[in-house]
Each structure stands twice: as C-alpha cells, then as structure tokens.
Amino acid sequence: MDAFYASVEQRDFPEYRDKPVVVGGPPEGRGGVVATASYEAREYGIRSAMSSKTAQRLCPHALFVFPRFDVYRSVSRQIHDIFHRYTDSIEPLSLDEAYLDVTADKRGIGYALEIAKEIRLAIKEELALTASAGVSVNKFVAKIASGMQKPDGLTFIGPSKIEAFMEQLPVEKFHGVGKVTAGKMKNMGLHSGADLKKLSEAALVQHFGKPGKFYYQIVRGIDERPVESDRETKSVSVEDTYQEDLTTKEAMLGELELLTEKLAERLSGYGLKGRTVTVKFKFHDFIISTRSHSLVTSFNDHSRLYDTVRIIMDKTDLTGKKVRLLGVGLSNFDSSGGQSGPQQGGNQLRLF
Amino acid sequence: MKFIASSSALLKQLQNISGVINANNVLPILEDFLFDIDKNRLTIVATDLETVMKTEMQVEAKDNGRVCIPAKILIDSLKNIPEQPLTFNIDKNYSVEITSDNGKYKVMGENPDNFPKDPTADDASGFTMTSSALVTAINKTLFATSTDDLRPAMTGVYFELDKKGIQFVATDAHRLVRYKRTDVSSPNTDTFIVPRKPLNLLKSALPDNEDEITINYNTNHFFVIHGTTQMSCRLIDARFPDYKVVIPSENPYRLTVNRTEFLGALRRVSVFSNKSTYQVALNISGSELQLAAQDVDFSFEGNERMKCQYNGEDLVIAFNAKFLIEMLNATDSDEVYMELSTPTKAGLIKPVDQEENEEQLMLVMPLMLNQ
Numbered sequence: 001m002d003a004f005y006a007s008v009e010q011r012d013f014p015e016y017r018d019k020p021v022v023v024g025g026p027p028e029g030r031g032g033v034v035a036t037a038s039y040e041a042r043e044y045g046i047r048s049a050m051s052s053k054t055a056q057r058l059c060p061h062a063l064f065v066f067p068r069f070d071v072y073r074s075v076s077r078q079i080h081d082i083f084h085r086y087t088d089s090i091e092p093l094s095l096d097e098a099y100l101d102v103t104a105d106k107r108g109i110g111y112a113l114e115i116a117k118e119i120r121l122a123i124k125e126e127l128a129l130t131a132s133a134g135v136s137v138n139k140f141v142a143k144i145a146s147g148m149q150k151p152d153g154l155t156f157i158g159p160s161k162i163e164a165f166m167e168q169l170p171v172e173k174f175h176g177v178g179k180v181t182a183g184k185m186k187n188m189g190l191h192s193g194a195d196l197k198k199l200s201e202a203a204l205v206q207h208f209g210k211p212g213k214f215y216y217q218i219v220r221g222i223d224e225r226p227v228e229s230d231r232e233t234k235s236v237s238v239e240d241t242y243q244e245d246l247t248t249k250e251a252m253l254g255e256l257e258l259l260t261e262k263l264a265e266r267l268s269g270y271g272l273k274g275r276t277v278t279v280k281f282k283f284h285d286f287i288i289s290t291r292s293h294s295l296v297t298s299f300n301d302h303s304r305l306y307d308t309v310r311i312i313m314d315k316t317d318l319t320g321k322k323v324r325l326l327g328v329g330l331s332n333f334d335s336s337g338g339q340s341g342p343q344q345g346g347n348q349l350r351l352f
Numbered sequence: 353m354k355f356i357a358s359s360s361a362l363l364k365q366l367q368n369i370s371g372v373i374n375a376n377n378v379l380p381i382l383e384d385f386l387f388d389i390d391k392n393r394l395t396i397v398a399t400d401l402e403t404v405m406k407t408e409m410q411v412e413a414k415d416n417g418r419v420c421i422p423a424k425i426l427i428d429s430l431k432n433i434p435e436q437p438l439t440f441n442i443d444k445n446y447s448v449e450i451t452s453d454n455g456k457y458k459v460m461g462e463n464p465d466n467f468p469k470d471p472t473a474d475d476a477s478g479f480t481m482t483s484s485a486l487v488t489a490i491n492k493t494l495f496a497t498s499t500d501d502l503r504p505a506m507t508g509v510y511f512e513l514d515k516k517g518i519q520f521v522a523t524d525a526h527r528l529v530r531y532k533r534t535d536v537s538s539p540n541t542d543t544f545i546v547p548r549k550p551l552n553l554l555k556s557a558l559p560d561n562e563d564e565i566t567i568n569y570n571t572n573h574f575f576v577i578h579g580t581t582q583m584s585c586r587l588i589d590a591r592f593p594d595y596k597v598v599i600p601s602e603n604p605y606r607l608t609v610n611r612t613e614f615l616g617a618l619r620r621v622s623v624f625s626n627k628s629t630y631q632v633a634l635n636i637s638g639s640e641l642q643l644a645a646q647d648v649d650f651s652f653e654g655n656e657r658m659k660c661q662y663n664g665e666d667l668v669i670a671f672n673a674k675f676l677i678e679m680l681n682a683t684d685s686d687e688v689y690m691e692l693s694t695p696t697k698a699g700l701i702k703p704v705d706q707e708e709n710e711e712q713l714m715l716v717m718p719l720m721l722n723q
Contacts, residue, residue, distance in 0.1 A: 025379060025380060026380075026381075026466065028462060028463065028466070032379065066379065268499065269501065271500065273628065295649045296648055296649050297626060297628065297629075297648070297649060298628070299626075299627065299628030300628065301627055301628050303627045304628055307627070307650075347719060347720035348526055348672060348717065348719050348720075349696060349717040349718055349719070349720060350525050350717060351523065351525050351526065351527070351528060351595075351598045351698065351715070352523075352525050352593045352595075352598065
C-alpha cells in the first residue's frame, strides 16, 4: 500500500487530502516519531521513524495525526479479503505488504499481470486506496519491482529481463544487505549486481559468510523461497545492546535475567514451548558468538529459561571479554505446540 | 494558572490512580496526569485509553484551568518532598513550576486539549455493593484469568447479574473459578466481561471495608465510583465460553484435607517439580495422601505424605501444583474438599466452611500421566 496509514487518514478525513499529513506522535512536548508520512509530506523530506520535531522543522504546516491502529488493522483485513478472491497463498510482511503466489489462480485468469491489475483496481474501487505491485517469477524480484513505481504503480519484470535488471541493481538493494555489508562490498569495489556476479560462490561465502550463497543465487535471478502463508516460527529471541560493555559474569547474568523475563513473556504470548536455549554475545570488537543448551522437556517459563542460561554461562569462558550485546533465544519448538517432551508426563488437559 | 496543594495529600491521590499509566507509550501524553481545577476542586485523571482513573481533592486556587503534567517525574519529586504546601505555577506554554520550602522545580507540561476524553456513562444501568465485596470477588477470581490474548474472552472476569445475586467467573481453559454472592443484586439481568488490568487497579485502589460503591455499566464500558475516586474501562467485546457445561455435576469421590497442611505440602514438593508443568501427582489411598514431583532434566525429586479423609477407590491423579496453590490461597476455610472422579476428568475444590451469602466453586483439569 502507498503511504498506508497516511492514505487511510486522507481517505477518511477529506480535510487532509492534498496536504502534508504525518501519522505518528505529535511534535509538541517531548515529541513522538513519524509512523508514516503522506506523499505530500515526503516532498519536504519527512520519512518514517524520524522524530516528529524534525518533521515539523522540515515542514511547519504539516498536519500531525494520531495513528488509529484498529482502523489500519481492519483495512488490512479488507485488503486480505480481496487477495483471497485470487489466491489463498498469501505471506504477509506487515499490515500493508504481502507476497501472493498467484499460480493457484482461483479465478482462472491465467496471467499474473492481469491478476495484479484486478487486485489494484479492487483496492482502488472498494477501499479508495492505492497500492503498488511488483510482478515477477520470484519473491525477491517481485518485492524490488513493487517499490519501483510508487505510488500507484505496477511493475512487471519478466524472466528475460531479470538478469539485466539484477546486474544494474545497486548492492544495498539486495535482500539482507544492510549498511555494514553494503559498506564492506563498496570497499571491495562491488557496487552493483554485475560486480557481485563476477565473484564465485566460494568467494562470496568467504567474504560474507552464509548469506554469500544467497547473493550468488539471487544475482542470477534465482530465488526458490516459497510463499509461506503461515510461516512457522523457528525461534524467538530478545537482545539488548548496552551503553557500557559488560565485563563480569554477574553483570551479564543480571541482564540475562531481564532478557529471559522478556523472552518468557513473548513466548507465552505466542504459546510456544521449546527445548533449546541460545545465548548470543557480541563482543566489543563486534565479533558474535553463540552458545546453546538443550533440555529433555520443552518449556517457556522464566525460571527454566534462566536456569538453562546459567548452565550455559557456567560452561562459557568469558575472561577478559567485553560484551556489548547480549541476546537469549528459544528454539526447537514442539510441533504440537505446548506439549511436553517424551520422558515426563505433564500434558495439561483443557476444559474447553 | 496557579494553585496550592498539600504535598502528601497530592502524592496519595496520584499514587491511587498512577497504576493505570503504562511504562512505554505510543502517545507521550498518556504518561501525563491531567490536572483540572474548578473552584478549588482539583480533579486528576490518568488513562491508558482503555482504562481511566479519576480522583479529586481540595486545593487553594484563584482561577480555573487545566494542564497535563508528566506523571513519573511528579511522583518521584513528591516522594522526596517533606509534607508542606506546594505552589504550582503554570504559564501559557504549559511550563509547570513547583515551589517548595526547599527550592523550585520546573517541568514541561502539555496542552490539556490533547488529553484523551473519557467515556460517558450513556444508557448505563447500575447497582451498589460494598467495597469489600468487590475486592473479595476480585481476589477470589482474578488469578484464574487467562493471559492468552488470542482468546480475549478469558482475559477478564465474567460478571453475571440478576435480581437474586451476582456471579463472578474466571477461567484460563485449564481451571475455572466461580464466586457467587447473594447479598448483592442488580435490578437487571446482564452479563459482561471486565478486563484484568482495571480489576487489578481496583483491588489496590478500593478499601477492604463496608464503604458503599456504585457500579454502572453500558454495552461498552464499566464504571466504578467510590467517593471521589472513579474508574472506567472498556469491556471485553467477546463471548464468554459456555462454562456451565464443564462443571461436573457428579464427582463421586470426596477427598477432605486441612487447607494449610495441603498448601504447605504442595509448596514444598512443587519446588522439585518440572518448572514448566509444575506436575505433582496425588496418590490417594484410604486415609493417606501421597504427593510426588520430579524433574528429570535436573534429577530433582520431592515426596511427602499426609493424612486425609477419602471415600473413594484408590486414585492417582496429577495436577499443576501452581493451580492448586493459587486456588487454596483463594479460600479462607480451614478445611477444603476435592470432588474427583477419574484421573482425566476435572476435579472440584470447595471450602468446607463459607459465609451464608457466598458460594465458591473451583474447578481444575488434571495433567495427563504417561504411565
């Protein structure tokens, strides 16, 4: 969707139309942040996640609007209802973005481009909102294409155009390439897809680790990731970066206790129980290391998470290490969800 | 705008309602109290958009006015100021200056017009009850509510009102509690679900005494008035599960135990239980009750035996000890009895002694034993 939250506000309140609208916290007082800026507001350089104060400085007459998340959620459901007319294979990325696998093609339309046209039209006619779509043979290219002609655009990149398209693509546009990796690539003289293509798979893996494999494929237009309509959660984790490096195990255990509390809360929210706890360390030199330990039965409660973290910490030699980031995660989830391991009973029966 | 208020009286009022304020807010104004002065009467409001708490106190003020003041910094400062009259000066930019004997403190307030409006009690029905009756009802039910946001109906306490009395019901799908009072009644027959957070706030804001409180409700909101303190909250818009069908009418076996002895044994044995299931197996045979817990991951084991009265066939049944402990804590009777049938069917827990106009029933599903 184009400037989703802002567009919904402009649709529901005619007085906001054609005006720079900023959805987010108000700039007064201690100030909030920008969630979404309308295209009119973007002309002034206002972007998401910017502080509302900065936004107001860039555009003093911008209209600041409180977000109405319940409305956005219900509009999102309406959008999904439209998607479902064409396919049930939908992988949502956020409230206003999703991958659709239209090979299912419930209406028998036959052409992906035609389906995209119809969906965009339905969204425009029924919801009075505009959406941009990208159509291609895989998720990666489709996603990039969807952003090429925003707002209200439709971009099609067919199989014959993919390689040329990937070659001209700047490296920072590649999936999984953030600031750090992009900087590293540029230092190596790699600026575009074409530059990446010159490297062998082994060389890419050597420089960038596991993702190198993915880059090697993607730059050749190969992305076999399926559209996963209900993506299974494989692990849940929380982490925190500290203003001052932690140097003692006591200090780390204190922080890990807080992190495991947060993790337990998140896990019970998802209703997930697992058997493997992983502690992640990032040292002052940015080297990352992880240590795991598994129990026989699955769990998600704070006391077990923390007990297991302590087992890991007892086994880990951290003398002379300075830790800037700690993380804790749980994985190895029960497929049946919430059931206990094989050795011990403990299957809680339900009333309803 | 300017007013003078007693530091300790103000702190007391603020602490009474500050629990409603969340730590991390999307809207910074929700971290503020709204101060509203009308003829020497100061109304203070706090809200998280779902729940609103309001209180009143007398102050000295020349003129009327409104301002929002950040809650945390105000409470932190009042906690450290010895009892004395404090002067609050608010300028047109909502800058707040507090003057004490010790010095001056400044904090940026916010425009009161941005503070969310509270719900109005349109088309509301109502009834009255004693403060302690509501506090008791909350204490006896709230612990059994669910935290599973995917099933919102169970994340609050279900109120069932009619002319004969009020029932308070809570469940998390594993256990269920029902607390009935016949000394309170409502002219209308109605049901609604009140969320956990406002009930928790009421538990600490209301006194456990015979003060009369007024309860009003309409289709969307719930209002409680106690003297100058008011709370309103949104009701949970969901259908409560049909709980009556899961209450077994005939559990043939009856196990009677001393509540504190049973509670003590469960607390000790459960230390050695698996910390995700808290499984404690009850082995009941004749007049002896054995409790057993173990945790294979850490090689822990706890066993105890105690006296009981039992009229049924020998039975081994396992429960989550935490559930049993919470339930036993929610009743005052010296003795309690459990009505049981088979190791996979719900057990009922009831107090042996209870007040004439109260009736408490608790229901817990066992843990399946793999043997």
